[in-house]
Each structure stands twice: as structure tokens, then as C-alpha cells.
Amino acid sequence: MVAGAAAVYALRLADDCLVLSHRLAQWSSRAPTLEDDVALTNIALDLLGQARGLYARTAELDGTGRSEDDYAFMRGEREFINCLLVEQENGDFAATIVRQLLCSTFQLAQWQALTTSTDGPVSAVAAKAAKETSYHRDHATDWTLRLGDGTDESHRRMESALAAMWPFTAELFESDAVAREAGALGVGPDPATLRPEWEGYIRRVLGDATLVMPESTWTPSGGREGLHTECFGYMLAEMQHLHRSFPGVTW
Amino acid sequence: MTAVEEIRSIAGAIPDPEMPALTIADLGILRDVRVDASGHVDVDITPTYSGCPALDTIREDVERCVRDQGFTDVTVRIVLSPAWTTEWMSEAGRVKLRAYGIAPPRQHGFDLTPLTIAVQCPRCDSTRTHELTHFGSTQCQAVRQCDACGETFPHFKEH
Numbered sequence: 001m002v003a004g005a006a007a008v009y010a011l012r013l014a015d016d017c018l019v020l021s022h023r024l025a026q027w028s029s030r031a032p033t034l035e036d037d038v039a040l041t042n043i044a045l046d047l048l049g050q051a052r053g054l055y056a057r058t059a060e061l062d063g064t065g066r067s068e069d070d071y072a073f074m075r076g077e078r079e080f081i082n083c084l085l086v087e088q089e090n091g092d093f094a095a096t097i098v099r100q101l102l103c104s105t106f107q108l109a110q111w112q113a114l115t116t117s118t119d120g121p122v123s124a125v126a127a128k129a130a131k132e133t134s135y136h137r138d139h140a141t142d143w144t145l146r147l148g149d150g151t152d153e154s155h156r157r158m159e160s161a162l163a164a165m166w167p168f169t170a171e172l173f174e175s176d177a178v179a180r181e182a183g184a185l186g187v188g189p190d191p192a193t194l195r196p197e198w199e200g201y202i203r204r205v206l207g208d209a210t211l212v213m214p215e216s217t218w219t220p221s222g223g224r225e226g227l228h229t230e231c232f233g234y235m236l237a238e239m240q241h242l243h244r245s246f247p248g249v250t251w
Numbered sequence: 252m253t254a255v256e257e258i259r260s261i262a263g264a265i266p267d268p269e270m271p272a273l274t275i276a277d278l279g280i281l282r283d284v285r286v287d288a289s290g291h292v293d294v295d296i297t298p299t300y301s302g303c304p305a306l307d308t309i310r311e312d313v314e315r316c317v318r319d320q321g322f323t324d325v326t327v328r329i330v331l332s333p334a335w336t337t338e339w340m341s342e343a344g345r346v347k348l349r350a351y352g353i354a355p356p357r358q359h360g361f362d363l364t365p366l367t368i369a370v371q372c373p374r375c376d377s378t379r380t381h382e383l384t385h386f387g388s389t390q391c392q393a394v395r396q397c398d399a400c401g402e403t404f405p406h407f408k409e410h
Contacts, residue, residue, distance in 0.1 A: 035383065035384040035386070038384065038386050038388070039385065039386035042386040042387075045300075045304070045390060046300060046301055046390065047302070048302045049298070049300060049301030049302025049303065050301045050302070053301060121331075123332070124331035124332035124334070125301070127333070127334040128301050128335075132300060138385070
């Protein structure tokens with residue numbers, strides 16, 4: 001028995017959504033085309049909404065009654081338990097698309113499994129999120145095909161983005177006491193069980209995009225314990241500075 | 252008219268902040284109204300998309316309108332389950348949407364992947380249209396172009 005496993009599990013889901021949302025929001029006004037500026041920020045907005053629902057639920061489960069803003073703006077780097085993949089820098093458009101493909105494929109499988117969660121509020125968030133995330137995966141898939149099987153330059157960039165992002169995918173499927181407990185309670189899937197579906201889809205899309213699925217060698221992890229990559233602190237500083245400089249500020 | 256009916260008609264008539272031609276009843280955002288013995292009013296609303304930025308405004312609008320009508324003890328709750336789908340949109344809503352220049356969502360348990368039913372251009376009625384981008388000016392809209400008249404138009408996408 002892990003005390004508060006359901007709360008930690010929900011917080012992991014929420015942090016993944018919020019951090020990825022913020023990364024995508026950084027594309028606002030900078031994407032290669034207007035359509036993709038709108039697409040990436042729309043996806044960011046979906047993720048933000050998903051995060052809000054999950055933070056609200058976490059506050060009930062961990063008994064702290066914290067607000068959504070407390071979770072987003074008042075925690076330090078070590079208190080965020082998102083996976084490392086979502087925090088990786090945007091890089092060029094190819095890097096963002098590869099990260100989106102890897103993340104949205106994982107999240108879609110996870111939401112689908114979570115629709116039958118024994119935790120009512122989590123399953124309600126999942127039922128909405130599954131529909132939204134299927135659009136996110138379509139978007140990433142379309143671009144992966146176009147860029148991978150595109151020009152020499154776009155292919156080269158996709159290859160290097162894939163090499164840079166791939167090592168961080170191992171952590172998505174790591175199992176630990178919290179994940180096993182959540183699985184046993186029926187709160188949500190042990191991430192390890194999502195790997196076959198994820199790998200099948202990614203393998204097919206990469207193949208169609210004339211890209212080669214990398215071999216796993218270096219497999220960094222630690223995000224679920226609050227140990228992050230260097231870029232995350234800078235992202236948090238940017239995300240939190242307004243709220244911390246002007247406590248209680250509202251829009 | 253009972254209190255529930257009265258509140259339902261007041262709250263339901265509130266325009267959507269992003270598509271003011273439609274009311275929240277047209278969109279299926281207003282889900283339930285309850286009044287208990289002590290006169291306390293509960294209103295349930297549901298978001299179209301998880302992150303819909305209009306929802307906070309809608310909540311405030313509902314609260315204010317119901318109060319102004321004399322029901323001072325009111326709580327507006329946001330409910331996620333069962334998840335909203337475009338099937339919740341009323342027939343009147345679809346007609347208004349089209350008149351407003353937005354192609355309404357296609358109906359009848361259609362599948363999200365293969366797009367089999369044509370989307371009609373709201374300007375010239377042609378069914379020869381194609382999607383330009385799946386993500387439009389709001390979360391619930393895509394952008395399409397008509398092959399007959401050349402106009403681009405928003406499409407309230409099926410969800």
C-alpha cells in the first residue's frame with residue numbers, strides 16, 4: 001500500500017499536461033505558418049484544460065485543498081513530477097512535432113485506459129481528453145509524414161529530432177510503487193502496460209514517414225521523483241515569475 | 252411557469268461569448284437546473300472542450316442573470332460527465348450557426364476518422380468543400396474552403 005498513491009498518480013497526469021501546454025504556448029506568434037500557430041496553441045489550451053481538471057481532483061485527493069494556481073505557480077522545480085519528455089525544449093518545428101507525436105500517442109492510450117478509472121472525476125476528464133488528444137495525434141502524424149517523407153532537409157531535421165527526443169520515451173513506461181498501486185486500485189493503468197500499443201503506432205507512422213525507429217541506449221529518468229533536466233528550471237521561472245512577483249494577481 | 256422552468260429559460264437565453272448568435276441552451280452547454288425546498292438554485296453547465304476559455308465568462312453570466320431575476324441563492328457548477336458532444340446542439344442552434352456563417356457539425360453518430368458526409372458551404376450551399384486546417388479561431392472550429400465559391404469558412408467540428 002502506498003499512502004496517497006491516487007493523489008500522486010493524478011498529479012503526475014496533471015503536471016504532464018501543464019508542462020507540455022506551456023511548451024506549446026511558447027510557439028504562440030512564432031510558428032512557421034498561421035495555421036500551425038493556431039493549431040499548436042489550440043492543443044496547448046486543450047492540455048491546460050485537462051491539467052486544471054486534474055489539479056482540482058488532486059487537491060481533493062491529497063486533502064490540501066490547494067487551488068489550481070497553487071499547483072502551477074507556487075511549487076518549486078523538485079515538486080513537479082512530470083515526465084522529462086514534456087519539458088524538453090521546443091527546438092525547431094521538427095523537434096516539436098516529434099515530441100508531439102511521442103507524447104500525444106502516449107497520452108491518447110493513457111486517456112482511453114483512464115475512461116474506465118474507478119476515480120469518477122479522473123474518468124470524466126479522460127473521456128473529454130481522449131477525444132481532444134486524438135486530434136493532437138492526427139496533427140502530429142500528418143506533420144511527421146510530411147516532414148519525414150519530405151525534402152532532404154526536412155528528413156534530416158526529423159532524424160535529428162527523433163534522436164534527441166527518443167531517450168526520454170523510456171521513462172513514460174516506467175513502473176514504480178505508485179503506478180502499481182494505482183493499477184491495483186483501478187485508478188489508472190500502470191504505464192508499463194501502454195507500451196505495446198504506443199510502440200505499434202509509432203513504428204507504423206515512422207515507417208510510413210521513411211524514418212527509422214531509434215534503438216534505446218541512454219534512458220534518462222527521474223521526472224516522476226522531481227529530478228528534471230536543466231531546461232525545466234528556466235521554463236518554470238518564465239511560467240511562474242508574474243504570479244510570484246505579484247501574489248494573487250488576476251487577469 | 253415553475254421556478255425551474257423560469258430559471259432554465261433565463262439562463263438558457265444567455266449568448267455564448269464567442270458565438271453570440273447562439274445561446275448556451277442552443278449549444279447544449281446548459282445541462283441542468285434544480286431548486287431545492289429552501290429555494291437554493293443549482294445550475295450545471297458543461298464545457299465543449301476541456302480548456303474552453305469562455306466557460307468562466309459563461310459561469311459568471313449565468314450567476315448574474317439568475318440573481319437578477321430574484322433567485323439570490325445560486326450555485327453554478329461545472330460538470331464534465333457525461334462528456335459534451337456536438338449531438339447536444341439543438342436543431343435551432345444548427346440553423347442559427349449556419350446563418351451566422353459557420354457550417355454546423357454533421358450529425359448521427361458519425362466516426363471521427365473517415366469523413367464520409369460532406370460539409371456544406373454556409374454561403375453557397377455547395378457540398379464540394381475541403382478542410383484547410385483542423386484548428387480554427389476557437390477550439391471547437393476548423394477552417395474549410397468551398398471549391399465552388401472559393402470562400403473560406405469556419406466549421407463547427409464534430410466532437
